Amino acid sequence: MKAADLIDVARAAGQMIACAESCTGGLLGAEITAVPGSSDVFDRGFVTYSNAAKVEMLGVDPATIAAHGAVSEQVAAEMAFGALARSEANVAVSITGVAGPGGSEHKPEGRVCFGFATKDGVKTETVEFGAIGRASVRAAAVNHALDQLMHALQP
Template identity: 60%
Template sequence: MNDLEAEISALAIRLVEAARSGNLRLATAESCTGGLVGGAITRVPGSSDAFDRGYISYSNAAKIDSLGVDPDLIAEFGAVSESVAREMALGALSESGADIAVSITGIAGPGGSDFKPAGLVWFGLATSRGLIETLETNLGDIGRDNVRQAAVRQALVLLLSGVERS
């Protein structure tokens, strides 16, 4: 296990413990991470007390159909954008029985463009108490697997911050 994997594991344990003690349920809406955040959470024993569900909304159609993302937002800003990350988190929150939801949409690579390079990832966080945040990160063109793992780490950090503020 490398350092990042160990950090992800430790964050997931802290998250599950904090959510369980606060009697909070979690949901994820993942695009470029393809379910890795939900996988990290459900690796933790007792996570069924805290994890409600995860949405893997890799395609634009999945974002629209499963999470209620407005297709006009995707057309105007692209799937990798602040607006879509916000709508994904809000959609996961409203479609689930969760108290806190995180979303991830990004360009893991290879590829990208000057405007949206590989390593660009947007996150959304929404809570049943009305907290809505977005976060943009540009991890750089560090390779597909590294971008995805770094995005998992950041999503867990955001979820943990949401739990701690609830």
């Protein structure tokens, strides 16, 4: 189980995790907290589905959303930084994307942007999962975030 392995690695590293989720609607936090003992390493999760929630809860600049759209690496970076700043975590992950159905020419279904923030800065990436269906995009995003968190926490 990926979440259990992540918890073991984070515990061994003495790290706390926070997450800021949009298109996954709290699924990442739910996956992590489904594991007994997760409170040792999981500080909190922010479900910021609307743009207003991203601004109010995480401090995302409305100008960033206006310029790049909610599904962008720029917004993912600000979400991750906001979660880190508003928590006791050492590492924060953010997820924002188009789960579907549908999308647009510029933001197709299955595009998900991630941010990973620590005190040393933020790393962002965009993954194109494709038009695999809403549930599958959301599940793939959670799995990817778990993998990347595991990678970030390993020495």
